[in-house]
Amino acid sequence: MNLQDFLAMEESRERDELIDLRSLDLVSEYDSHLMCPICHCPFVEPVRLQCDHVFCGSCLSSAINSFRSADSDEFPCPSCRNPTQKVSASVPRLLINMCDEIRVLCPLITEGCQEIIPRGHVQSHVEKYCGYRLLPCPDNSCDQMTRSKDVGMDQKCIHKVRRCAHCKENVLEHEYEEHEKELCPVLEVTCADCETVVTRGALQEHIESCPEVAIPCAASKYACPVKIRRADIAAHEQSCPIVAMGPYFETQNARLKSLESSMRHLQQRNEIFEDGLANIRSTLFESTRLGANSHSGGQPPQSDREQQSSARVDAHTDDPADLAAGVFSSNATTYLLSLHESLREEVSQLSHAITDLDARASMAIMNECMRIKEDIAHTNAAVNSVRMQVQWLMNPRLHQGTRGGAVRPSSTESEGTRTNMASSVAGPSHATGQSLGPLRPRRPSDSGREGTKL
Amino acid sequence: MGSIKRISKELTELTESPPEGITVELADESNVYEWKVIMEGPESSPYYNGKFLVKLSLPTEYPFKPPTVSFATKIYHPNVTNDEKGSMCLGMLRADEWKPSSKIAAVLQFARQLLSEPMPDDAVEGRIAEQYKNDRGRYEEVAREWTRKHAC
Numbered sequence: 001m002n003l004q005d006f007l008a009m010e011e012s013r014e015r016d017e018l019i020d021l022r023s024l025d026l027v028s029e030y031d032s033h034l035m036c037p038i039c040h041c042p043f044v045e046p047v048r049l050q051c052d053h054v055f056c057g058s059c060l061s062s063a064i065n066s067f068r069s070a071d072s073d074e075f076p077c078p079s080c081r082n083p084t085q086k087v088s089a090s091v092p093r094l095l096i097n098m099c100d101e102i103r104v105l106c107p108l109i110t111e112g113c114q115e116i117i118p119r120g121h122v123q124s125h126v127e128k129y130c131g132y133r134l135l136p137c138p139d140n141s142c143d144q145m146t147r148s149k150d151v152g153m154d155q156k157c158i159h160k161v162r163r164c165a166h167c168k169e170n171v172l173e174h175e176y177e178e179h180e181k182e183l184c185p186v187l188e189v190t191c192a193d194c195e196t197v198v199t200r201g202a203l204q205e206h207i208e209s210c211p212e213v214a215i216p217c218a219a220s221k222y223a224c225p226v227k228i229r230r231a232d233i234a235a236h237e238q239s240c241p242i243v244a245m246g247p248y249f250e251t252q253n254a255r256l257k258s259l260e261s262s263m264r265h266l267q268q269r270n271e272i273f274e275d276g277l278a279n280i281r282s283t284l285f286e287s288t289r290l291g292a293n294s295h296s297g298g299q300p301p302q303s304d305r306e307q308q309s310s311a312r313v314d315a316h317t318d319d320p321a322d323l324a325a326g327v328f329s330s331n332a333t334t335y336l337l338s339l340h341e342s343l344r345e346e347v348s349q350l351s352h353a354i355t356d357l358d359a360r361a362s363m364a365i366m367n368e369c370m371r372i373k374e375d376i377a378h379t380n381a382a383v384n385s386v387r388m389q390v391q392w393l394m395n396p397r398l399h400q401g402t403r404g405g406a407v408r409p410s411s412t413e414s415e416g417t418r419t420n421m422a423s424s425v426a427g428p429s430h431a432t433g434q435s436l437g438p439l440r441p442r443r444p445s446d447s448g449r450e451g452t453k454l
Numbered sequence: 455m456g457s458i459k460r461i462s463k464e465l466t467e468l469t470e471s472p473p474e475g476i477t478v479e480l481a482d483e484s485n486v487y488e489w490k491v492i493m494e495g496p497e498s499s500p501y502y503n504g505k506f507l508v509k510l511s512l513p514t515e516y517p518f519k520p521p522t523v524s525f526a527t528k529i530y531h532p533n534v535t536n537d538e539k540g541s542m543c544l545g546m547l548r549a550d551e552w553k554p555s556s557k558i559a560a561v562l563q564f565a566r567q568l569l570s571e572p573m574p575d576d577a578v579e580g581r582i583a584e585q586y587k588n589d590r591g592r593y594e595e596v597a598r599e600w601t602r603k604h605a606c
Contacts, residue, residue: 037555038517040460063554078554078560393583 003073006047006087010061019122026106027116034099037079038063042099042119046091053079054091078332108132111147219243274331282339405420457516461486464558465523476562491562495605496570500597504605508542508565510558520552523565530600532572532583532592543578544568574600 001009034042038059045057048289055063055078068075076084100120106113107122111132117125126133133151138146139157161170164179166186171179180187185201194212207213211231217224218233219242226236237243269374465486468478475494489510495501507526513519525531525540535541543550544564561594577583582600 040463059554063518080552138491189546 001089003068003075003084007061007064010057019126021119021122024107024119024122025104025109027105030102031098031217034095034102041092042102043095044099045097046095048088048091049082049084050086050088051077051080051082052075053086055094060087070084106130106132176349185394217243219246222246222249278332278335282336347389399445457512457514458486460517461512461594464592465489469558470604471599473559473563473566475566478562481509487514489558493562493566495601496566500572500594501531501569501601501605504529504601506605508562510562512558517554517556519555520547520549521561523547523561527601528600530582530597531569532574532577532579532586533568535578536582541578542568543576545573545576 021044022039023414026042030042036043036046036054036056036059038055039376041056043056046054047060048054049060051092060078063078064075067078074085076082077084097120100118102119103116104119104122106115106125108126108130111134113130113132115125115130130145133148134145135148135151136146137142137144137157137159138151139160142157142159144159159172161172162176163169164171164176164186166180167178168185169184187198187200188197189200190197191203191206191210191212193214194210196206196210198206209230212229214227215230215233217226217228217235217240219240220227222242222245224240224242226240228236388400465478465480468476468504472478475496477492479490480486480488481490481560488513491508491510493506493508495504495506501550505527507531509526510521511524513520522540523544525534525542528536528540530536534540542565544561546553546556546564547561572583572586574583574586585596
C-alpha cells in the first residue's frame with residue numbers, strides 16, 4: 001500500500017488496547033534484531049518497507065509524518081534513507097512470533113500480580129485471567145474499585161462497612177463473618193478449665209487467675225513433680241518439703257556458681273603458669289646442653305650437676321609430699337622429649353632437602369659439563385682446522401726457506417712478525433741441524449702450534 | 455511521549471556500559487532532554503589528558519530530529535566554533551543526514567573520534583582548519599596549550 005493508505009490505516013487503527021506494549025518490563029533478553037530502531041523496543045505490529053527494513057507501525061507513521069516533505073509520495077527510510085513509496089504490512093510470521101514470545105511481567109504488578117507471561121498474551125491475560133485487574137464495584141451505588149479476584153459469584157459490594165454489634169468496630173462487609181466468629185474481642189468464650197464464660201478480650205487475663213487451671217508447684221525446678229489446680233496449689237506448697245528447702249537450694253546454687261567461676265579462673269591461671277614454666281625449663285635445658293657441647297672440657301662438673309639435679313628429682317619423687325613437683329618434672333621431660341623428637345624430624349627433613357638439592361645440583365653440573373665438553377670438542381676441531389690451514393699456508397714458505405736456507409738471515413726483516421718469530425726460532429735450529437734433513441719440515445709447524453696455544 | 459522512553463533507555467545503556475572516555479549524566483534529573491557529557495581527550499590527540507564538558511540537547515521530536523552537541527569547555531578545533539556556544543559540526547547531526555535509527559552513543563563516539571581526526575574540509579573555524587592542514591605542529595601546540603588552560 002502507498003504512504004497515504006498506510007497513514008490512514010494507522011490513524012484509523014483502534015487504540016482500544018489497555019496496555020502499552022512498549023512500557024512493559026521485559027524479563028528475558030531478546031535478540032537485538034527484534035528491536036525497532038526508532039523506539040528501541042521489540043517490534044509492535046511491525047511493517048516492512050521496500051528496502052526490507054522493519055519498524056513498528058506506529059513508529060513508522062510518526063517517522064513519515066516528520067520526514068516527508070509536504071504531500072510527496074516518497075519518504076526516506078529511517079534506517080538507510082532509501083526513498084520509499086510503499087509500506088508492506090506483510091512481515092514474516094517468524095518475526096512476529098519471536099516478538100510475541102518475549103517474556104514480560106504482568107503490567108498489574110503494581111496491584112500485586114507476579115505473573116510472567118509471553119508478550120503476545122499480555123492483552124488476554126490482563127483482560128481475562130489476571131486476578132488483580134481493578135473492576136468497578138458490582139454495586140452501582142459504590143464508586144470504589146475491586147480486584148477481579150475479590151468479586152465473588154454473588155456480585156456483592158465488598159466495600160460496605162458494617163458495624164459489629166458487639167464491639168462497635170467498623171468492619172468491611174466481606175470480612176464481617178470472620179470477625180464475628182473469631183476476631184471480635186467482645187465475643188464470649190468459655191474457659192476450658194473452669195467453664196466460666198468470659199469475653200475473648202479478657203480470656204488471657206482469666207487464664208492467669210483461673211482457679212481451675214493446673215499449674216506446677218513453685219518448687220518444680222527442684223524436681224517436685226506435682227502439678228495441680230491453682231486453688232489447691234497453696235495447700236500443697238505449705239506441705240511440700242521441697243518448697244521448704246527452696247531458699248537453701250537457692251543459696252547453694254549461688255555458691256556453686258561462684259565457686260565454679262572462680263575455679264575456671266584459677267584453672268586458666270594455672271595453665272598460663274605451666275606454660276611459662278615449661279618454656280623456662282626448655283630454655284634452661286637447651287642452654288645447659290649448648291654449654292655442655294661447647295665446653296667439652298667443662299663437661300665433668302656439668303654432668304655432675306646434672307646427676308645431682310636428677311638425684312634431687314629422684315629424691316623429690318620419692319618424697320610423697322612433693323609428688324606434684326615430680327609429676328611436673330615428668331611433664332617437662334615429656335615436653336622436652338617431644339621437642340627433641342620434633343627437632344629430629346626437622347633435621348631429617350632438612351637432610352632430605354639437602355640430598356635433594358645435592359642431586360639437583362650435581363645433575364645441573366653434569367648437564368653443564370656435557371655442554372662444556374661439547375664446546376671444547378668443537379673448539380678443538382676448530383683449532384685443528386686452523387692449524388691445518390696454517391700448516392698449508394706455511395708449506396710453500398717452508399719450502400722456500402729450505403731452498404734458500406743460506407740467504408735466510410738477511411731476508412727475515414721483510415717477513416711478518418709472527419711467522420718471522422717462528423722462522424727465526426726455526427732459523428737457528430735448521431742452521432745448526434742442517435744435516436737432519438727429514439726433521440726440518442716439522443719444526444716450523446711445531447712452533448706454529450706453540451703460536452696458536454699462546 | 456515515546457521519545458522519553460527511548461531517551462531513558464539510551465541513558466541507562468550509556469550509564470551502565472559507557473563507551474571509552476565518555477561519561478554521561480543528566481544536567482537536571484527532572485529533564486531527560488538535556489545531557490551533560492564528560493569527554494576525555496583521546497590519547498593520540500593533542501587534547502589528551504583534557505576533560506571536556508559537552509552539552510547534548512535532544513529535541514522533543516527525538517528520534518525524528520537530531521540532537522545538538524556543543525562544547526561548554528573551550529577547545530581549539532577546526533570543527534568546533536570558537537565562541538561561547540562551542541557548537542560542533544557533525545555530519546550525521548545535520549537534519550537531512552540524520553536517521554532515527556542512529557543512537558546517542560554513536561553520536562558521542564563520533565564526536566570523540568573527531569577530536570583525534572578533525573575534518574578540515576567540514577570546518578567551522580576556517581583559520582584553524584588552514585593551520586591544521588598547513589602547519590600541523592603549530593596547531594597541535596596551540597591545541598595542547600588550550601587543553602591545559604581550559605580543560606585540565
